[in-house]
Amino acid sequence: MSTAEIIARCQALYDDLDFTSAREWKNADPKRKVIGYMPVYVPREIIHAAGMLPLGILGGGDQMEVIHGDAYYQSYICRIPRSTIELGLTKKLDFVDGMLFPSICDVIRNLSGMWQLMFPDTYVRYFDVPQTYQDHIAGEYYIEELKELMAGLEKLGGVTITAEALRESTAIYNENRRLINAVYDFRAKQPSKAPSVEVYLLMRAGMVLPVEEHNQVLTDYLAAAAEEERPLRDNCKIVINGAFCEQPPLNLIRSIEMAGCYIVDDDYMLINRWLLDDVPLEGDPIANLSAAFLHASADTAAKYCDRAEDVGQYLLSTVKKTGAEGVIFTAPSFCDPALLERPMLADRMDEHDVPYISFKYAENSGQMQPIREQAGTFADSIKLWS
Amino acid sequence: MNATAQTEVIKDSSMLLQKTMIAENYDELTSVQETGKKVSATFVPGNLNELVMCFDMLNNLPEINAINNGMRKKSGMMVMQAEKMGHSEDVCTYVKADIGSMSRGNIAPNGKPMPPPDLLLLSYTGCFTFMKWFELLRHEYGCETAMLHVPYEGDGIVTQNMRDYVVKQIKENLIPTLEKVSGVKFDIDRLRENLRHSAKAEDDFVWVLESAKNKPSPIDAYFGGVYYIGPIFTAFRGTEKAVDYYKALRKEIEQRIAEGKGPITPEGDMKDERYRLVVEGPPNWTNFREFWKMFYEDGAVVVASTYTKVGGVYDLGFRHDPDNPIETLADYCLGCYTNRNLSQxxxxLEKYVNEYQADGLLINSIKSCNSFSAGQLLMMQEVEKRTGKPGAFIETDLVDPRYFSAANVKNRLESYFQMIEQKRQGARSAA
Structure with missing residues (x-):
């Protein structure tokens, strides 16, 4: 299969705001349940182990007109909650049996309460995660939270989640993370062979497909992309930071690359790469998920950084690892976590002479000319002066 | 009236007492170089004043400093200064006023520089921004930081797991850090004593809030309410001073009830109570008096507000408990208003509209504060549905004067008062 064929399938999944593939998965067996989740992280292993489909809900993008959703939000609140409400009210999520709202910011947190009030028949959970990282304090708390989530899913599905099923699901997601990291590594080394729009669509496919299918798609893409020759552009290499929740329109990603910047790393769908290492399969699977979260998970603005010297180090190490020449801070308008953290990250980049620019977007941003100009000027300045 | 003429602001004796307390507190804070006292910076929701005082430390509250700067018309420049330094125009203006104030010398209301904190005590309760705010302050000050993560009541309940997590953090992280920074050993009996003071003050504070059930209400539970919450939400909870303040305040309000008086306003006693409102959301501080006047000049009194619950929801029964000193601190943090889910x-709000016999719910939606604001339009619809009373929505900001549009707010309020009148006429016609 060619990359074009693979990406065409991913694009179709991306464009489908009715989530047809997830509906079909559910309709294949009346006992099946679908659990929606929002950014930035939920332990999909547990949902999978319950025999359910984890479904990433990342807003409505730039193709959906938001009518009802705007009536629930003031102008100064980001767009993802309003388009998510729109998805709910227009019955595009009527097949979703449960919704998880992770701890990311006050807007998504409060959206969990709105969902409870607006969709009282849906299983809704605000998924809190620890913001401290000691095993005997935060770990014990988080393990209990994971068990509560398990109990909720068991009740919803009328199933028992066994330790063995959890281990099997963990193994499958370990494989998923390995393949995703392989795609990211491939792109970082040969960005001309894995355009960022393609990588983005591949990752988005993982939000709606069963993980086993996604693993196959990733495997196929890696094989196909390695074989294909594509023209190498005189682009600089940059890392995207700040886009971990509300997603940019595809045109924005495309515009950055067309303006002269190869994206060699990003935080678009951080859930795919949240856990940095394989989660061990021996021992208590829930304790293993907890330890992975506490000690080997990605850094992002939605997390508390408990040591001042560590702020920005994750981004800096990404820049170094990928050989990036700069950072583009691109956050959604009104995104508290990303925008509050940005000055600290920018200072860290300054300390290490990493050039950067910043701009904001919304998931339905349509005007790309200013972004192309800004990114193009940034690319030129790196090429000429760095 | 001559726009430049300054009329004398009329204040109750409790307001004057509080003014003295706050002035003394700022003097104490700005004298630490001489006294050698250590300073802990922390937030109003989840404020652990009783614990901090066990280590002879002083509590400095960045939110309160931002409010002070807002009310003294100084915050606008500070916010813009922070934006020039690279902070986004989209984020919380308390944060930007605080950072802008630092860059301008961090001057306290007494004209002396505020001391840098020895400890950033991050009680992450009900507001995501707090977490990043203190990371930003740590970035500037480079001082010790202690994190207390308080889980959110997503399901509208506090589980044993949530409570245990907070208790463990207090026992194993906070107290040792406070001991290390202050050099003072923790004494649980001292904490119990402070908690006893808190509980006494809380009883009188609740009595004052509930006095608004009278008709006419002797207090304004929003504009006046921000004065009444002052001591108990800040550096005085757990002190004898706070006990004395609330005792005096209660007597003052008892006297008002006996005399059939309405609330005090900057222009004297409010004479004619025409509208009784419940208000959700923090006030605007940059134009506080102008904002208040829009209410009292039309005879609108706020009989209950949620803002006066951000530092503790005492009127639903919570009291600090000296018999369970650490657990009660956990319960306090977990129960603060913005740590409660939307259903709660x-x-x-429904309870307030009904029990305080309000004419409706007014939401002052704050641009800066997503913790409060996200979901408020749905909350208004729900309360309207459940109570049958009309709701209204206005938008302002905390300490950014660019987001206070007096004409817009006044227009909306006047329309709202007309709507209440029409509802009344409709009810009379139906009867």
Missing amino acids: RVDM
Whole structure:
């Protein structure tokens, strides 16, 4: 299969705001349940182990007109909650049996309460995660939270989640993370062979497909992309930071690359790469998920950084690892976590002479000319002066 | 009236007492170089004043400093200064006023520089921004930081797991850090004593809030309410001073009730109570008096507000408990208003509208504060549905004067008062 064929399938999944593939998965067996989740992280292993489909809900993008959703939000609140409400009210999520709202910011947190009030028949959970990282304090708390989530899913599905099923699901997601990291590594080394729009669509496919299918798609893409020759552009290499929740329109990603910047790393769908290492399969699977979260998970603005010297180090190490020449801070308008953290990250980049620019977007941003100009000027300045 | 003429602001004796307390507190804070006292910076929701005082430390509250700067018309420049330094125009203006104030010398209301904190005590309770705010302050000050993560009541309940997590953090992280920074050993009996003071003050504070059930209400529970919450939400909870303040305040309000008086306003006693409102959301501080006047000049009194619950929801029964000193601190943090889920907040508002016999719910939606604001339009719909009373929505900001549009706010309020009148006429016609 060619990359074009693979990406065409991913694009179709991306464009489908009715989530047809997830509906079909559910309709294949009346006992099946679908659990929606929002950014930035939920332990999909547990949902999978319950025999359910984890479904990433990342807003409505730039193709959906938001009518009802705007009536629930003031102008100064980001767009993802309003388009998510729109998805709910227009019955595009009527097949979703449960919704998880992770701890990311006050807007998504409060959206969990709105969902409870607006969709009282849906299983809704605000998924809190620890913001401290000691095993005997935060770990014990988080393990209990994971068990509560398990109990909720068991009740919803009328199933028992066994330790063995959890281990099997963990193994499958370990494989998923390995393949995703392989795609990211491939792109970082040969960005001309894995355009960022393609990588983005591949990752988005993982939000709606069963993980086993996604693993196959990733495997196929890696094989196909390695074989294909594509023209190498005189682009600089940059890392995207700040886009971990509300997603940019595809045109924005495309515009950055067309303006002269190869994206060699990003935080678009951080859930795919949240856990940095394989989660061990021996021992208590829930304790293993907890330890992975506490000690080997990605850094992002939605997390508390408990040591001042560590702020920005994750981004800096990404820049170094990928050989990036700069950072583009691109956050959604009104995104508290990303925008509050940005000055600290920018200072860290300054300390290490990493050039950067910043701009904001919304998931339905349509005007790309200013972004192309800004990114193009940034690319030129790196090429000429760095 | 001559726009430049300054009329004398009329204040009750409790307001004057509080003014003295706050002035003394700022003097104490700005004298630490001489006294050698250590300073802990922390937030109003989840404020652990009783614990901090066990280590002879002083509590400095960045939110309160931002409010002070807002009310003294100084915050606008500070916010813009922070934006020039690279902070986004989209984020919380308390944060930007605080950072802008630092860059301008961090001058306290007494004209002396505020001391840098020895400890950033991050009680992450009900507001995501707090977490990043203190990371930003740590970035500037480079001082010790202690994190207390308080889980959110997503399901509207506090589980044993949530409580245990907070208790463990207090026992194993906070107390050792406070001991290390202050050099003072923790004494649990001292904490119990402070908690006893808190509980006494809380009893009188609740009595004052509930006095608004009278008709006419002797207090304004929003504009006046921000004065009444002052001591108990800040550096005085757990002190004898706070006990004395609330005792005096209660007597003052008892006297008002006996005399059939309405609330005090900057222009004297409010004479004619025409509208009784419940208000959700923090006030605007940059134009506080102008904002208040829009209410009292039309005879609108706020009989209950949620803002006066951000530092503790005492009127639903919580009291600091000296018999369970650490656990009670955990319960306090977990129960603060913005740590409650939307259903709980709607239930509270419904209860207030009914029990305080309000004419409706007014939401002052704050641009800076997503913790409060996200979901408020749905909350208004729910409360309207459940109570049959009309709701209204206005938008302002905390300490950014660019987001206070007096004409817009006044227009909306006047329309709202007309709507209440029409509802009344409709009810009379139906009867």
